[in-house]
Amino acid sequence: MATLQQFLAMGGYAFYVWTAYGVAAALLIINVVTAVVHDKQIKRRLQKQMARLKP
Amino acid sequence: MWLWFHKLASPKNFYQIANKIIPWTAIICLLLFGYGLIGGLLLAPPDYQQGDAFRIIYIHVPSAFLSMMVYICMAIAAAVHLIWRIKLADIIIAASAPLGAGFTFLALLTGSLWGKPMWGTWWVWDARLTSELILLFLYLGVMALRSAIPLQESAGRASAILLVVGIINIPIIHYSVYWWNTLHQGDTLTLTGPSLIAPGMLHPLLAMMAAFICYYVTVMLMRTRTQILQREKKSQWVQELLSN
Amino acid sequence: MQYLSYRKTFWLVLRYELLMACRHYAELFNPVLFFAIVITLFPLGVSPAPEILHRMAPGIVWIAILLSSLLALDKLFRNDWLDGSLDQLLITTQPLLLLILAKLFAHWLLSSLPLILLSALLADFLQVSTAAIGVLLVSLLLGTPLLILIGAIGRALTLRLRNSGLLMILIVLPFYVPILIFGTGAVIAAEQGLPATGQLAWLAALLVLALPLAPWATATALRIEI
Numbered sequence: 014m015a016t017l018q019q020f021l022a023m024g025g026y027a028f029y030v031w032t033a034y035g036v037a038a039a040l041l042i043i044n045v046v047t048a049v050v051h052d053k054q055i056k057r058r059l060q061k062q063m064a065r066l067k068p
Numbered sequence: 069m070w071l072w073f074h075k076l077a078s079p080k081n082f083y084q085i086a087n088k089i090i091p092w093t094a095i096i097c098l099l100l101f102g103y104g105l106i107g108g109l110l111l112a113p114p115d116y117q118q119g120d121a122f123r124i125i126y127i128h129v130p131s132a133f134l135s136m137m138v139y140i141c142m143a144i145a146a147a148v149h150l151i152w153r154i155k156l157a158d159i160i161i162a163a164s165a166p167l168g169a170g171f172t173f174l175a176l177l178t179g180s181l182w183g184k185p186m187w188g189t190w191w192v193w194d195a196r197l198t199s200e201l202i203l204l205f206l207y208l209g210v211m212a213l214r215s216a217i218p219l220q221e222s223a224g225r226a227s228a229i230l231l232v233v234g235i236i237n238i239p240i241i242h243y244s245v246y247w248w249n250t251l252h253q254g255d256t257l258t259l260t261g262p263s264l265i266a267p268g269m270l271h272p273l274l275a276m277m278a279a280f281i282c283y284y285v286t287v288m289l290m291r292t293r294t295q296i297l298q299r300e301k302k303s304q305w306v307q308e309l310l311s312n
Numbered sequence: 313m314q315y316l317s318y319r320k321t322f323w324l325v326l327r328y329e330l331l332m333a334c335r336h337y338a339e340l341f342n343p344v345l346f347f348a349i350v351i352t353l354f355p356l357g358v359s360p361a362p363e364i365l366h367r368m369a370p371g372i373v374w375i376a377i378l379l380s381s382l383l384a385l386d387k388l389f390r391n392d393w394l395d396g397s398l399d400q401l402l403i404t405t406q407p408l409l410l411l412i413l414a415k416l417f418a419h420w421l422l423s424s425l426p427l428i429l430l431s432a433l434l435a436d437f438l439q440v441s442t443a444a445i446g447v448l449l450v451s452l453l454l455g456t457p458l459l460i461l462i463g464a465i466g467r468a469l470t471l472r473l474r475n476s477g478l479l480m481i482l483i484v485l486p487f488y489v490p491i492l493i494f495g496t497g498a499v500i501a502a503e504q505g506l507p508a509t510g511q512l513a514w515l516a517a518l519l520v521l522a523l524p525l526a527p528w529a530t531a532t533a534l535r536i537e538i
Contacts, residue, residue, distance in 0.1 A: 020110070024120035026185050033124045033178045034109075037131070040170050041283060048290040055294050059301050060310050150532075202486045209483040216473050222536045226469050229533050230483060233465060236525075237487050240518070244490035251497065 077154045079296045080305050086289040093286040100279035107272030115269075124182040126273060130280040132175035132196070135203060136238075138168035138284060142210075143235035146228035156292075158224035159299065161231070162214065163291035167284055169207040175200050195249035199242050206234050321406050322414045329418030332391075339387070343380045343423045344430060350376040351434055362439045369438035370448065370499035373431050374492055377424075377452060378459065382481055384423035385463040388415070389471055389534070402535060412527040412534075416460050424456035440499070447502035447512070451495040454515035461519075461526035462487045468533035491515070 023030040075081050108126035115122040142161050149157035179197050180190045191197070210227050217223035300306050316324070333340060354372045355365060365372075392398040401411050431452060435445050466484035470476035498511035 023123070024114055026119060026121035029121055029181045029185050030123050033127050033181045036177055037127045037174055040174055044167060044170065044287050045290075048287055048294070052290065052294040055298055056310060059297065059306070062301070063307060063310060202489055205482065205486045209479075209486070212479050212482060213469060216470070216476070216479055219537070225536050226533065229465070229529055229536075230469060233529055234486070237490070240490045241486060244493040244514075248493045248497065251500075 077152075077156050079156060079300050080303075082156055083293060083296050086293050090286055090289050090293075093282045093289070097279055097282035097286055100275050100282060104272045104275035104279050107268070107275065112269045112272060113266075118186060121182065121185045124178050126276045128175060128178040128182055129273060130277045131171045131178065132200060133277055134280045134284055135168055135172040135175050135200065137281070138164050138171060139203065139206070139231075139238070140235065142168065143231045146231035149224060149228045150232065155224075155299070156296075158228070159292050159295045160288065161224070161227060162295060163288045164284075165207060165211050165214070167287060169204065169211060171280075171284075172200060172204045172207055176204065193249065195246045198249065199245045202241055202245070203238075206238075210234075316406065318407075318410055321410055325411055325414035326418050329415055330421070333418070333422050340422060340426070343384045344426050346383055347376050347380045347427050347430060348434070350379055351438070355438075366439040366441070366503075369435065369440045370444075370496040370503070372438055373435065373440075373448065373452075374455075374495045374499075377427055377431070377456065378488055378492060380427055381424065381456065381459040381463060382484070384419070385460070385467050385480070385484075386477060388419055388464060388467045393471055398534070408531040408534070409524075409527045412464070412530050413523075416457075416464055416527070420457055420460050424452075424460065428452045428456065441503055443505070444499050444502040447508045448499045450512060451498045451508075451515060454512065454519055455491050455495045458491050458515065458519050458522055459488060461522040462491075464530045465526055465533060468530045469536075471534070491518070494518075
């Protein structure tokens with residue numbers, strides 16, 4: 014792991030290793046982001062519903 | 069003991085407990101990922117047989133392990149839901165299903181990406197990969213069934229039945245696929261993993277497994293939290309919470 | 313109120329199912345025809361060479377049986393649900409497990425048994441060796457009730473949904489895989505002169521496990537309201 018070049022090349026297997034890590038990262042990040050965004054959406058929607066029902 | 073169990077199952081209590089737990093599991097998850105990635109990508113030496121391609125193991129093994137673990141969690145929740153009619157169990161199933169399916173897909177994808185440089189083909193009817201593929205169908209079946217049934221309570225019960233029947237079948241599926249694979253071993257290559265005796269290789273793997281577990285717990289609790297708010301929107305504590 | 317013994321109830325439901333089927337006897341040919349078509353397509357699509365057919369035969373027969381079972385499964389409980397008699401069955405005092413077992417047995421007699429008999433005939437066309445035909449039939453006798461028992465759970469879970477055919481297949485497929493593996497494994501072992509007792513024992517064990525448990529799961533699933 015002498016240089017950044019060597020690190021990225023992954024001994025010739027760069028495509029396989031980095032695709033694997035890339036898809037994994039994308040999946041994990043998307044799941045978290047979706048959860049947070051959905052949470053905010055639901056809270057906003059419920060608050061709107063409550064405001065409408067208030068006398 | 070039952071009192072504690074039922075207190076935990078109350079949505080309001082669970083919501084508050086989840087709120088307290090999530091920051092901690094999130095932090096632990098990030099630390100474990102950091103340790104695992106640095107150890108796995110940078111510090112561990114390349115395998116003498118597989119070179120740097122073996123590093124895919126740090127994604128493949130944890131996601132395969134999680135795909136099984138999440139299904140078992142869902143099956144336990146399903147049994148709880150059917151026996152004690154605890155709605156929270158159903159919420160946990162709904163929150164876990166997409167995560168489990170995602171882990172299974174990731175395990176299959178990384179398995180393929182690992183297999184291509186090692187065996188020369190994108191897909192091998194290896195016992196593990198074939199079992200994982202069947203597991204993906206199990207997940208998709210549960211998710212499809214849940215979305216197909218319009219009534220939420222009925223969808224919960226139906227998917228719970230499917231999960232309980234499925235968990236009984238998983239050992240059978242695994243055994244039969246392994247047996248089938250060893251029978252035809254002449255045609256396919258078996259997965260020879262790298263030697264994991266070196267602690268430099270093992271420790272990052274354990275860290276990544278723990279990181280994935282923490283990740284699942286964190287995101288599952290986050291999604292459960294949201295669903296609790298949705299389902300309990302008419303209750304007073306939710307209304308008080310939201311009006312702040 | 314007249315008291316009905318379990319035996320009498322079972323026999324009554326069985327007789328009813330067989331009678332209903334005979335009234336629309338044309339439908340009985342569907343699985344048989346489908347089975348014959350699938351078996352015919354394999355040599356046409358792959359190769360009629362005896363050596364190749366010989367290797368593929370156990371798989372072809374078993375896959376054809378599997379697909380025909382899935383096709384026939386669509387009709388299970390469907391007419392009962394459509395004309396309302398399913399609801400009557402759910403509230404009657406007779407144990408639902410018994411009624412379900414009777415229905416599944418009738419279903420097996422009408423859809424699987426003809427296929428097993430046909431396999432005995434067609435096995436020779438696919439170059440199954442005479443030594444293995446016996447094992448093939450035993451594996452089918454053990455496996456087809458399993459396919460129906462497990463299929464009934466999938467059928468019950470998706471019964472009241474529209475366009476549920478594909479969903480039912482998706483749900484049931486992972487459970488059919490071990491049955492397929494053991495069934496074909498038994499025949500392949502017999503072809504090679506090896507004892508097939510292991511695989512057949514597995515099928516028998518699964519059948520014994522499924523006979524009480526699968527109708528119970530089916531009953532629970534039927535009781536879910538949509």
